[in-house]
Amino acid sequence: LVIVIDFGGQYNQLVARRVRECNVYCEIYSYKTDLEKIKEMNPKGIILTGGPNSCYEEGAPTCSKELFEMGIPVLGLCYGAQLMMHVLGGKVEKAEVSEYGKTEVLVDKTESKLFKDVSEKTICWMSHTDYISQIAPGFEISAHTADCPVATAENADKNLYAIQFHPEVLHTAEGTKMLSNFVLGVCGCAGDWKMDAFVENTIKEIREKVGDGKVLLALSGGVDSSVAAGLLSRAIGKQLTCVFVDHGLLRKDEGDEVEGVFGPNGQFDLNFIRVNAQQRYYDKLAGVTEPEAKRKIIGEEFIRIFEEEAKKIGAVDFLAQGTIYPDVVESGLGGESAVIKSHHNVGGLPDYVDFKEIIEPLRDLFKDEVRKAGLELGIPENLVFRQPFPGPGLGIRIIGEVTAEKVRIVQDADAIYREEIAKAGLDRDINQYFAALTNMRSVGVMGDFRTYDYAVALRAVKTIDFMTAEAAEIPYEVLNKVMNRIINEVKGVNRVFYDLTSKPPGTIEFE
Numbered sequence: 001l002v003i004v005i006d007f008g009g010q011y012n013q014l015v016a017r018r019v020r021e022c023n024v025y026c027e028i029y030s031y032k033t034d035l036e037k038i039k040e041m042n043p044k045g046i047i048l049t050g051g052p053n054s055c056y057e058e059g060a061p062t063c064s065k066e067l068f069e070m071g072i073p074v075l076g077l078c079y080g081a082q083l084m085m086h087v088l089g090g091k092v093e094k095a096e097v098s099e100y101g102k103t104e105v106l107v108d109k110t111e112s113k114l115f116k117d118v119s120e121k122t123i124c125w126m127s128h129t130d131y132i133s134q135i136a137p138g139f140e141i142s143a144h145t146a147d148c149p150v151a152t153a154e155n156a157d158k159n160l161y162a163i164q165f166h167p168e169v170l171h172t173a174e175g176t177k178m179l180s181n182f183v184l185g186v187c188g189c190a191g192d193w194k195m196d197a198f199v200e201n202t203i204k205e206i207r208e209k210v211g212d213g214k215v216l217l218a219l220s221g222g223v224d225s226s227v228a229a230g231l232l233s234r235a236i237g238k239q240l241t242c243v244f245v246d247h248g249l250l251r252k253d254e255g256d257e258v259e260g261v262f263g264p265n266g267q268f269d270l271n272f273i274r275v276n277a278q279q280r281y282y283d284k285l286a287g288v289t290e291p292e293a294k295r296k297i298i299g300e301e302f303i304r305i306f307e308e309e310a311k312k313i314g315a316v317d318f319l320a321q322g323t324i325y326p327d328v329v330e331s332g333l334g335g336e337s338a339v340i341k342s343h344h345n346v347g348g349l350p351d352y353v354d355f356k357e358i359i360e361p362l363r364d365l366f367k368d369e370v371r372k373a374g375l376e377l378g379i380p381e382n383l384v385f386r387q388p389f390p391g392p393g394l395g396i397r398i399i400g401e402v403t404a405e406k407v408r409i410v411q412d413a414d415a416i417y418r419e420e421i422a423k424a425g426l427d428r429d430i431n432q433y434f435a436a437l438t439n440m441r442s443v444g445v446m447g448d449f450r451t452y453d454y455a456v457a458l459r460a461v462k463t464i465d466f467m468t469a470e471a472a473e474i475p476y477e478v479l480n481k482v483m484n485r486i487i488n489e490v491k492g493v494n495r496v497f498y499d500l501t502s503k504p505p506g507t508i509e510f511e
């Protein structure tokens with residue numbers, strides 16, 4: 001285990017992901033975590049992340065000197081590096097020239113363990129306004145840049161390393177190698193944390209925990225709940241019941257795809273209950289145009305249906321959820337950055353289901369790891385690499401009133417868009433893309449006839465965290481082809497727009 005101590009930096013989760021890419025398991029904890037607790041976890045190494053503060057200011061996040069005296073290797077990154085120097089007797093000051101962006105780093109100590117197999121001149125991502133003006137006693141400078149005398153420093157005897165730049169971001173060309181040198185070379189981690197082992201161990205743990213109990217899972221067809229279903233099914237078979245509510249606001253053919261994988265003819269052993277609630281939703285949504293009202297109806301109806309099904313099943317021992325590690329960190333339980341996504345869980349915790357305990361088999365995994373686990377379990381790729389899809393589904397991609405006809409239009413347009421994006425090889429490049437149906441009808445001409453039809457909006461964004469985003473640059477030919485196909489193949493559409501708005505001010509979804 002490696003512990004990542006979070007000082008509020010924007011790349012905190014990235015640090016943990018990179019460490020795990022070295023097949024070393026790590027967890028994120030806030031800098032406020034008690035040192036005793038950290039000692040108890042007996043980590044092989046500690047990494048201090050970056051953060052927005054200046055370590056010499058009063059009230060800035062800090063750590064005790066003892067952290068560096070436990071004999072556990074410590075790597076400080078950016079703020080973490082400055083803090084290490086500050087706490088151990090070096091000096092940190094505001095820099096005259098703050099560095100931002102790709103910077104050439106010159107390695108002074110090529111024999112440093114940190115720089116094993118790293119080039120002597122290497123490109124790194126700098127982002128700092130303070131700098132280390134004086135290293136702490138016992139340290140030596142191991143790399144510098146034109147503007148920064150201490151790009152890295154180390155006290156090799158004590159296994160303490162400080163890096164001013166950000167090895168965790170991909171712009172640092174050899175960053176992963178440096179992190180791997182630290183966790184494998186300095187900390188001596190085995191590097192044997194692999195997904196197949198995770199899957200096997202988790203299956204064992206689930207069996208032990210559940211015994212002969214019954215587990216209920218709401219399966220949405222999204223990546224997380226699908227992988228949770230796969231794991232639970234492999235562990236306990238028919239003791240697992242999955243309720244899949246088809247609310248008629250799914251993407252084209254999605255309901256049947258989910259049933260194909262998890263239903264009676266699929267590859268998993270479990271009780272699969274599909275509730276075809278399409279009409280029920282359309283009835284409830286008839287005449288409703290206000291976005292929040294729509295969201296509320298969709299969420300509440302889901303609860304009602306799940307409740308009805310749960311009643312039929314009776315008391316269960318466990319309620320399973322597809323919570324993943326970023327959910328844990330973002331809800332303030334793991335790291336330091338408390339970004340709370342309130343609207344992202346349809347309905348919240350169901351108090352209407354009679355269960356004793358929650359079980360969350362994916363709680364320790366990042367999204368890319370969940371996907372790897374999914375592949376390991378034999379869940380088809382199209383499901384594992386599925387686009388993020390909001391709980392209220394197409395309900396918030398149809399502006400204004402939702403009707404069965406509008407659902408058909410947006411499903412067909414979206415299917416064409418996704419097909420063409422995949423054909424152009426852009427599907428894993430763009431973080432989220434979909435078609436939405438605007439509430440606008442306009443006049444057009446088709447053949448010799450006047451049309452008065454809907455306009456479809458295409459959305460595609462690049463984003464790291466979905467909190468901010470930019471419109472993706474899709475080649476014009478691809479957009480043109482999508483437009484042509486939608487106009488010709490989807491009845492009821494006579495115009496296609498591409499949405500260039502970034503977030504903020506736009507959101508990714510339309511409602």
Ligand code: XMP
Binds near residue numbers: 503507
């Ligand atoms: P916005 O529209 O807020 O979306 O920029 C950010 C990300 O969150 C997804 N999203 C949701 N996911 N339930 C969900 O599970 C929701 O109600 C919801 N609303 C937005 C959206 O698809 C995007 O990935």
